[in-house]
Amino acid sequence: MSSETLLYIILAGIVALLLAIFQYFTKKKSVSKLNMLFSFLRFITVFAVLLLLINPSFEQVRLSVEKPNLVIAIDNSSSIKHLNLDKQANSFIQKLSNNQVLKYKFNLEYYTFGASIKASDSVTFTEKQTNIYNAFSQLTQIYKQTTAPTLLITDGNQTFGNDYQFISNSYNQPIYPIILGDTITYTDLKIQQFNINKYAYLKNKFPVEAILVYNGNENINSRFIVTKGNTTVYSKIINFSKSNNSKVINFTLPANSVGVSNYRATLIPLESEKNKINNSKLFAVEVINQKTKIAIISDFPHPDLGALKKSIESNEQRSVSFLDSKEIVSQINDFQLIVLYQPNNKFNEIFSLLELQNKNRFVVVGTKTDLNFLNRVTKSYSQEITNQTETYQAELNSNYAPFIIDDLNFESFPPLHSNFGSTSFSIPFESILNKTINGVSTQAPLLATFETNGRREAVLFGENIWQWRAQSYLNTKSFNAFDDFTGKLIQYLASNKQKSRLNIDYESFYSGSSNIIIKAEFFDKNYVFDTRETLDITVVDNISEEQKIFPLILKVNNYQVDLSSLPPSEYSFTIKTSNENLSKSGSFQILEYHVEQQFLNANVTKLQQLATNSSGTSYFINNTEGLISDLLNDNRYVPIQKNSKNTIPLIDWKYLLAIIALSLGIEWFLRKYNGLI
Structure with missing residues (x-):
């Protein structure tokens, strides 16, 4: 407590004492015991009020030792x-x-x-x-x-x-x-890595690259064998030495049947090898019968075009061709999906053909889009023309029904450049992403899909989507998340399957070292995501016929189950709802691979x-x-000694208020009792 504060307290005591004496010891009042009591109570009241105003405090120093x-x-x-x-x-x-x-x-x-x-x-x-x-x-x-x-x-x-x-x-x-x-060097042969496409096409040959490594000092020979079931499909003698200790083997294998084909590659181990697990490795390829061909139509260059092509073609099942509005007219039947990038009046003929053939399409609307033309040729929606532009960020609609969408942290993506004005739809639509401005949701669609007359269409109201792909890479150190998002949209648009209330998302095969996550979405009869349902998955091992049932856990906008605990095998599964009689089935394989057992x-x-x-x-x-x-x-x-200083009031204000109320109350009661009021 400072000396200045102490001086104020002394002065407060003197003032309170003088005031009490002045009120009860004047010439007209006698010096009686009762007046002395009244004077004491008045002193307490005034002194407490002054202390409350002065609010004296002192610093408390605490020492602590931090290990x-x-x-x-x-x-x-x-x-x-x-x-x-x-x-x-x-x-x-x-x-x-x-x-x-x-x-x-x-x-x-x-x-x-x-x-x-x-x-x-x-x-x-x-x-x-x-x-x-x-x-x-x-x-x-x-x-x-x-x-x-x-x-x-x-x-x-x-x-x-x-x-x-x-x-x-x-x-x-x-x-x-x-x-x-330890640092002991063991003689070891191992298959270091396989480079192979995930998909191959029926009646074609697909390339395989294998990297083989030898750790040792002697010259040795081994054989590299690839088998499918009990059939050897590739074999080659491999020579290694201390200086020539790695080989890159390139070969092709035929894709003769549709579905997942499993292969086992083996580098015949030496008798002296300590670790023989890394001499063998499984790999698989999914053989498909047809490649989806997509045309991107644009009359001017833009970074979005390259980003869309890269993103779509990240899935080997799809190929993208760039055409202008004139070239596509004669080739329209070669493509399953048409992407119309910022159409103008030169697109008139292609829009007529698309309407005539009732063909699926994906329209990207940007600042160079001729909105007068677009409003004239599209019957499903129209864009208000204000001749002004705006930048919009994206917000995921968690109730989107047609297929499962993962949240890519869209709020962190750069805003898209778009036309300012409202968009009106004349038919029901589903919004994947909504527009936001400065973090405030407008509830207006930024990316929407709809179905009409058996045809599917998507509209993106913004350009510079290439920046989204770049931001996705910065967020996750990979393009995979954004490419998967684009792939699901393209898969939906390239298909004419009817909307389902129960959707599932899974891979045909998984590596034994990866997480095995199966996702599902369930919608009510109005196609609004339903969080009240209970979903279970029944997984059957096709080899041992062992059956297991797992519950699916609700995760924000989908249901998920982690099957990473399952051993490598072939599985079939069925996902069922508890309250309604809906189910979806599928199958997958888990390839045996123990990455942690590859080290000596x-x-x-x-x-x-x-x-x-x-x-x-x-x-x-x-x-x-x-x-x-x-x-x-x-x-x-x-250890570090730390001191902390806390300023603590000398008397808590609550206690002072209680003292003031108590002293005033006692004084009033005694004066009333003695007939002085």
Whole structure:
């Protein structure tokens, strides 16, 4: 409390005392015990009021000691168990947990990671994938402002994600890799990678590229064999040496039957090989009977055209051709879908042909679109003409019914350039995306679809969709999400199937190392997404005939089920609704592939470099005696004493108000009792 405040309190006491004496000890009033009591009560009242105005306070200083954190990140992937190092890892973790001196100096924080990271000290070594870079990216956000040396207990073998070797550029903490594994070099043959298209076409041959790797010092011979069932479809003798230790094999295979074709590639192992799992790998291709041909019609160049072509052709089942408004007239029967990019009066003949043939179409309306012409040739909708432009961002309509749409975080996409004005539809339509301006929804369609007379049509009211594809890549480091969105729209427009109340989304086959997610949408009779329904999936293993039932979980705008726990096999499934008699069936295959079992050694070089870059030290799991001592004696990890100052009122205002009310009440009661009022 300052001396100035203390002076104010003394003056307040003097003023309150003088005022009380003045009121009760004048010449007309006697100095009686009753007046003295009244004077005391009045003094208390006035003094409390003045204290309330002065509000005296003092600073309270609290000292606290903040210990540094010791982050223990444990690789929970199955490669640890495959290398027979799970017991050593558990023993080391237990040793850290039981060390009282270490716990006295540090706050021990445990995390396990595989494909993702979570706070836990329970390890099972069953994760199918490893992403060390993602683990550090998450820890960066948690320990950005604190001292947190990190023990990384891992073999250093990452199966996907960015290179973690230089993560110290963003993760500003010393890293101590505890290396699970050794540096012994084993003789090993393995199939490193397959490059193959997902789809092939009936009666064609599809290319396959295989990358084979040899790790050893001697000259050896092996045979590379590809089989389909019990039939060998390709075979070749492969020679390796210490200097010539990798081969790229290119060959073609015939696509003779429609459906999913499974193949097994085998590089005949050596007798001395320790790991023979990586000598064999399954791959599959889906053979289709027809390729969907799509024409994009435009009379001027625009970046959107290239983005649409790239996005549509990311699916090998589709091919895109660029034509102008005159060329398409003679070739219109060659295409299953026509994309009309910013039509003008030169498109008059093509619109007439499309109406005559009742053909599906996708219209993109932009700032160069002739709206007078478009309003004249289209009967389903019209665009208000204001001769002004506007930029609109997108908002996903979660109740869109015709097919399943994933949210690509459309709100983060750049705005599309469009014509200002309202759009009116003369027929029922479904809006996939709505327009927003500065985050405010207009409920006007930005991307809409509709069906009329057995024909399907989509309209996009904006240009510069190429920026969406670029932003999607920035968000996810891949074009796949945006290309899948475009692919679903194209698939819907290129088909004439009737609208269904139950839609399912799945792949024909999955790699054994990937997540197996099946999605479904259920709509009521008005085709509004229904969140009240309960959906179950019955999965049958076609080989063992084992049957399992799983519930589908509601996820915002669809139902999902994760079947990643299923072993590799061939499956058929049926999704049923509980309250209504609706069901959809399908089939898929899970290919056997254990990416975590492809490793023989720890990635020692990369882990040691990580330690050096982060000012840490690396240790092998069987040589960690000095680790705890190094951590305890490192001067960088000392407790930090912090003081916090809090300004606290000398007397709480609530108590002062209570004192004022009590003293005034007692004074009034006594005066009333003694007939002085």
